[in-house]
Amino acid sequence: FGFRAPRSHSVVDIAECPAIRPAIAALIAPLRAFSQTIGALGRNAEISVTETDSGLDIAFRPAANDEPTLDDRERLAAFADAHDIARLAWDSGQGAEPLAARRQPRAAFGSASVDLPLDAFLQPSLEGENAIVGAVTGAIAKATRIADLYAGCGTLTFPLSGIAPVHAYEGTQAMVAAMRRAAAGRPVTTHCRDLARNPLNETELAAFDTIVFDPPRAGARSQAAAIARAPAAMVIAVSCNPATLARDLRLIADGGYRLESVLPIDQFPWSPHVEIVAVLKR
Incomplete structure (x- = not known):
């Protein structure tokens, strides 16, 4: 055991x-x-x-x-x-x-309390989650409309909604439904969409001045290629896989973005894994 x-x-x-x-x-x-x-x-x-x-x-x-x-x-x-x-x-x-x-499992993200569905995606530690949220929100000086891609249950969505209206995209219906229930009265719009198979295109991305994406370990190759062609002033990438992150950042940088900062977050104690928050600007 x-x-x-x-x-x-x-x-x-x-x-x-x-x-x-x-x-x-x-x-x-x-x-x-x-x-x-x-x-x-x-x-x-x-x-x-x-x-x-x-x-x-x-x-x-x-x-x-x-x-x-x-x-x-x-x-x-x-x-x-x-x-x-x-x-x-x-x-x-x-x-x-x-x-x-016996009780509904819940988690607080920003000012929202989210009812967690079975198999909900969460960060592995509260301390690591707080560091990621702080790094992402702290990088945004001003925004008018934010896209949160691979949003999970809203770990970043709800803190970001305190800065500007957020459109949250997630491929798992149960997590989208959990976000939607918690979003009542907040500037959050939820969308169920498999971004690996059906990424937002550059026309859809043009609606946002800030794009945040936090994909699974496989990364977001197709979505990153579309982000590279978007006019957003800022892109923030969150990843637990430096290899796929480097690939995705290369695609975005080739589209004219410059890499402003990379922050490693050690939220996997006694393991070689690391979380990374990268900020890019046009």
Whole structure:
């Protein structure tokens, strides 16, 4: 019971982890013992635990994609009650199913409180998230209309909406719906769009004077090529992959933007990974 070794399927056993939040660390021993009682987990499974503003959110993902038995389901619900878990879900490969929903997991982004859907994308640490948000918002002296691409649940969208109206684009419907509910009364417009397959073109991007994009590790090659042709005065890129970021920044710079700053943020303790915020201007 522990974490995977680097570039390996081997599991390194742990008894404690100083890099995680105290509420999650306190659950290591109970989860270790409890997971051995759930037959449907098999010999190989992943358990994700997220600390939200309303409590812990847990998802069990068996490698064999087995479904829990009725007894398993009763034990999982009882575990959630015993340890005051906000939500406990099971994902057998067909989408996560909540087995215990005692409270709605929520996260605050700027002044908004967002109800987190199952499998919501979040930054790995609150401290890292705050550093990213501060770097992005701090780089914008003035804006009239902002595009937030690959917006997730609104980590950057809602803080940016305190500067100027924001159009947030995200490809996962559940996260778009969560943003839309939280956006009531705020200058935020949400769009469900797969930017990898259907990037905003230069005509659509011309509506914005500031463009922010935070893609997955694969980067945003097609979207970056379109951004390079956009007239926006500022582009801010956020990435957890320096290699794909460098490729995307090259595309944008070739379109006439100049790279003003690059800020590395070490939000992955004891790992070689790094988050980066890059600012470009015309």
